[in-house]
Amino acid sequence: MITSKHIAKITALLVCLSLFACVMIVYAAGVNQNKKVMDYESKLFGDEILTIDIRVDENEWQEMLDNAIEKEYISADLVINGELFNTVGIRTKGNSSLSQVVSMDDSDRYSINFKFNYYVKGQTCYGLDNFCINNLLGDTTYMKDYLSYDIMKYIGVETPLMNYASVTVNGEDFGFCLALERYEKSFLDRVYDTSGGQLYSVKTTMGQGENFAENDAGQNGAAPNNQENPESSTNGQQDAGGQSRQGNQGQPDSDDAGAQLEQPDNQNGGMGGFPMGGMGGRGGGDLVYVDDNISSYSSIFNNAQFLKNSDKDKQRVITAIKNLNEGTNLEQYFDVDEILRYLAAHTVVVNLDSYTSGMAQNYYIYERDGKITVLPWDYGLAFGGFQSDSASDVVNFPIDTPVSGVSMEDRPLINKLLEVPEDKDKYHEYLRQIVDGYFVSGVFAETVMDLDAKINNYVKNDVSAFATYEEYEASLPVFIELGTLRAQSIDGQLNGTIPSTTDGQNSEKDALIDASGINLSALGSMMGGGNRGEGDRGEGGFGGMGGMDRELIQKAMPILQENGGVISDEVKKQLLELGLTEEQIVQAAEMTNRMPGGNAANQQSKAASANTLDPTYAVSVFVSLILLTGAIIFIMRAKKTY
Secondary structure: OOOHHHHHHHHHHHHHHHHHHHHHHHHHHHHHHOOOOOHHHHHOOOOOOEEEEEEOOHHHHHHHHHOHHHOOOEEEEEEEOOEEEEEEEEEEEOOHHHHHHHHOOOOOOOEEEEEOOOOOOOOOEOOEOEEEEEOOOOOOOOOHHHHHHHHHHHOOOOOOOEEEEEEEEOOEEEEEEEEEEOOOHHHHHHHHOOOOOEEEEEOOOOOOOHHHHHHOOOHHHOOOOOOOOOOOOOOOOOOOOOOOOOOOOOOOOOOOOOOOOOOOOOOOOOOOOOOOOOOHHHOOOOOOOOOOOHHHHHHHHOOEOOOOOOHHHHHHHHHHHHHHHHOOOHHHHEOHHHHHHHHHHHHHHOOOOOOOOOOOOOEEEEEEOOEEEEEEOOOOOOOOOOOOOOHHHHHOOOOOOOOOOOOHHHOHHHHHHHOOHHHHHHHHHHHHHHHHHHHHOOHHHHHHHHHHHHHHHHHHOOOOOOOOHHHHHHHHHHHHHHHHHHHHHHHHHHHOOOOOOHHHHHHOHHHOOOOOOOOHHHHOOOOOOOOOOHHHOOOOOOOOOOOOOHHHHHHHHHHHHHOOOOOOHHHHHHHHHHOOOHHHHHHHHHHHHOOOOOOHHHOOOOOOOOOOOOHHHHHHHHHHHHHHHHHHHHHHHOOOOO
């Protein structure tokens, strides 16, 4: 029998412990966010489209355009959403996209990099040190990059922030572009709450990386005034701000470094990739272990993002690569879960100007304390825009051998992880989450339509665009259909009704989804381009949908999705009242029905997190419940004695 004085003490103790556990829950939830909130997130990459006016000396601007291939920085003032930033370093960027624009007689629409601390030490744009605008060459939809990163974010991959930007030069229209945060110090601070570690922009050894060239001696060995000095750090790590500020000397970018190569015949299954080994095998971009010599991995180390990058730093990466190829200590040397999420999203969007083809490029390695993760980059040629023979190849791209033109053994980052049964299961789980949560739920189609509502008028008035306004409008339903069929194929591959390997698909072609009705070129491609004339900017409808405009589609699709694509008398009545014709109703229903499992019961909120529950958070909740339950039981069962 417990006396009353002990009951009070024990009850008070249990209540205090429960309160402590609740505090830990709140703390764990905050830790799980793992990100700072930076001013530039809302000011540059919020809901509103950016306005950027580049105020620059006309002669210097023209000289930069005339010598665009050199990628040399000039000084300019930027007015961003009405706020002035002085003395910003600007230069052209890109590789094949840059070369294509150089070859055009009627276009100077280059992608441009903005480096705020190039001339002025410590200068940022609301805390951001560097961002770029992409000219969207080869992307008629204006959305491939955006949607690829959005899918990456949905499944929990760290990505650069993005937004659209209406750009002028000295008040004159320049173009409507995609703005992207660059992987530098501000990104690391925002995502990892540190500026330590090393970043490498991985690409083929056809040329040096843009940032590596900036870290080199510069022309005549000179650097701009007020150059920011790199800071020292311990254990081979360095502050990410420590890079020199010289011009690029015309070295190719990581953005699309391989896209100018001639496409060979497909020699190894899958889509039109490079032959075995590919270009990437020459410099370590394939992550195949060669030896311990730093020179064997030039595709990685020649493109180090930061100036302070010692041999010790590089050897840590080589050690990780060696363990990867041996299949040992994977969790110690690689952020396996993060990479599996990346591989799942990357497989969904079918971007072959990347690690998964002979190019073995266009991704970043972030190494800190000997552990590596992979960061996505350059998805302007995703959704079959590079080396894709047909829409059916894109739609049915195999999830368990997601390479083209090379063997799985040539891509150990994929092969070795998927050899582990638990990791392969987790990879499949992430694919399932993307299919169900992003495509089946209607998020993909809704996002395309939402983006169209946001940018349509800007595209219509984009005087320097590489495609006509009508081509843009016509591309969107094709884009939705391609994404829908791609998700349908992945669903079948996960369920076993469609082969999930290249060999299996080659032997069971009848099991594949037929996408022959999709005109892949309508979305733009590697060599796509060409300016449009004034007469092309019309009021056209949401192309390919019987003249139905985007507002009608935005209103009609939710009604059809709620009813599982079934056109009942009531649904038909609602759609007719909206202004659709019977032909348009049938077309909209067909699009809805092509979404695998597309009905209201399966819909999920786009805002729902795809991440698994943080273990610390789960344990805190469990302990708190136990303590609270114990306190209640103790009080109920205890008896007072007098």
